[in-house]
Amino acid sequence: MKLVLLMTGKTDQAWLWEGVTEYEKRISKYARFEMVTLPDVKNPGNRSAEKVREKEAEKMLAMLKSDDFVVLLDEHGKSYSTTKLAAYLQNAMQLPKKRIVFIIGGPWGFYQSVRDRADHVLSLSELTFSHQVVRLLFAEQLYRVLSV
Secondary structure: OEEEEEEEOOOOOHHHHHHHHHHHHHHOOOOEEEEEEEOOOOOHHHOOHHHHHHHHHHHHHHHOOOOOEEEEEEEEEEEOOHHHHHHHHHHHOOOOOOEEEEEEOEOOEOOHHHHHHOOEEEEOOOOOOOHHHHHHHHHHHHHHHHHO
16 A cells, blocks of 8 residues: 655745655655645635635645545544554555545645545644644654554
8 A cells, every 4th residue: 555645835944844855765664655745826815715725625636546545634633642543544554445645735724625535534733733844743653653
């Protein structure tokens, strides 16, 4: 099974990108792993938050395959301890799917069509983090649960 991290927009802070890249290397020792960065929505300042989410959703859904197991990273999702997340991921990796796709939305969150496509919604914390910081936090946790 392949693990995919699908993200919206470039990481504009070098220190975050360096951290994410380091964890990408570490994760790749345990599983087939790919990071996919979707381009930012053009002219977001001229659009409402709802329109930005809708445009991001179109790009996200276009990247998904019908047999993907889709996990959204969202503050309103289910929280796990590291060991319980490891058990959850181990079970998910036994599903008859080719990919588990973890999706980090943009700064405005997810459009309803993406929520409807999700198989699971995961929260890393009750705290709110920027969508860029979540990349590093999730990469670290994915590495940790794979190495448990």
